Amino acid sequence: MEVPILKQGAFLIATFQAALSDADLNQLRMGLVQQVVKLRSRAVIVDVTAMDVMDSFASRTLREIAHMIRLRGAETVIVGIQPEVAFAMVQLGLTLEGVATALDLEEGLAYLNEKFKITN
Amino acid sequence: MVVGEIRVAINSDQDIVAARQKGRVLASELGFSSGDATLIATAISELARNIVSYARRGEIKLSGIHGSSRIGILVIASDDGPGIVDIRQALRDGFSTSGSLGLGLPGVRRLMDEFEITSQPGKGTKVAVKKWRQ
Numbered sequence: 001m002e003v004p005i006l007k008q009g010a011f012l013i014a015t016f017q018a019a020l021s022d023a024d025l026n027q028l029r030m031g032l033v034q035q036v037v038k039l040r041s042r043a044v045i046v047d048v049t050a051m052d053v054m055d056s057f058a059s060r061t062l063r064e065i066a067h068m069i070r071l072r073g074a075e076t077v078i079v080g081i082q083p084e085v086a087f088a089m090v091q092l093g094l095t096l097e098g099v100a101t102a103l104d105l106e107e108g109l110a111y112l113n114e115k116f117k118i119t120n
Numbered sequence: 121m122v123v124g125e126i127r128v129a130i131n132s133d134q135d136i137v138a139a140r141q142k143g144r145v146l147a148s149e150l151g152f153s154s155g156d157a158t159l160i161a162t163a164i165s166e167l168a169r170n171i172v173s174y175a176r177r178g179e180i181k182l183s184g185i186h187g188s189s190r191i192g193i194l195v196i197a198s199d200d201g202p203g204i205v206d207i208r209q210a211l212r213d214g215f216s217t218s219g220s221l222g223l224g225l226p227g228v229r230r231l232m233d234e235f236e237i238t239s240q241p242g243k244g245t246k247v248a249v250k251k252w253r254q
Contacts (some may be wrong), residue, residue: 092227
């Protein structure tokens with residue numbers, strides 16, 4: 001299953017689907033970092049609104065994506081973690097420490113625009 | 121009384137997704153809230169992941185439990201893999217033998233209401249978990 005990666009100015013937006021397998025997540029990790037390099041993006045928004053389960057592998061992959069993109073000099077914001085998913089993650093002991101999060105896509109864009117002082 | 125057993129063969133990472141989706145559907149059919157269905161689906165995902173990571177193949181069995189006073193879901197993850205030598209250690213947070221985040225077993229135990237594990241080195245592992253409807 002392909003994850004669409006959209007370019008929005010200096011930012012990239014990747015929208016996760018509900019039923020991503022480990023292989024899909026691995027592919028996305030490489031794809032995102034490559035796109036950041038190719039398009040010289042300043043930041044990436046990963047929208048996980050549609051994800052109904054965030055298990056240990058998915059959250060580790062998200063952390064790895066954020067760290068790889070930071071090494072490249074860009075920023076990552078995870079948006080749209082559903083309340084139930086957040087609850088399950090806490091129970092499982094999963095954290096996204098050191099990774100920026102925002103309520104939804106709109107908030108994520110606002111956060112990045114503020115950070116990079118971009119006015120629309 | 122255990123009803124409507126669903127068996128999902130676990131052979132690849134794709135099957136992890138199938139198992140948790142079937143678990144969520146069954147949980148909803150049994151009347152679990154969407155929040156509880158998420159907890160159940162997450163637990164199934166972790167159990168199926170352990171099978172793929174450590175045993176390569178196994179099976180997840182899902183069934184409804186209709187007790188005299190309550191309704192629940194039973195999830196059994198079984199494999200014929202290497203087994204766990206020290207179960208007590210595997211149930212401690214942060215323990216892993218593969219450099220990963222660990223077996224996730226302590227987390228699965230927190231997500232569900234009842235947790236039972238049997239394992240024999242060289243013979244395999246069976247984890248049975250239950251959650252009761254609120």
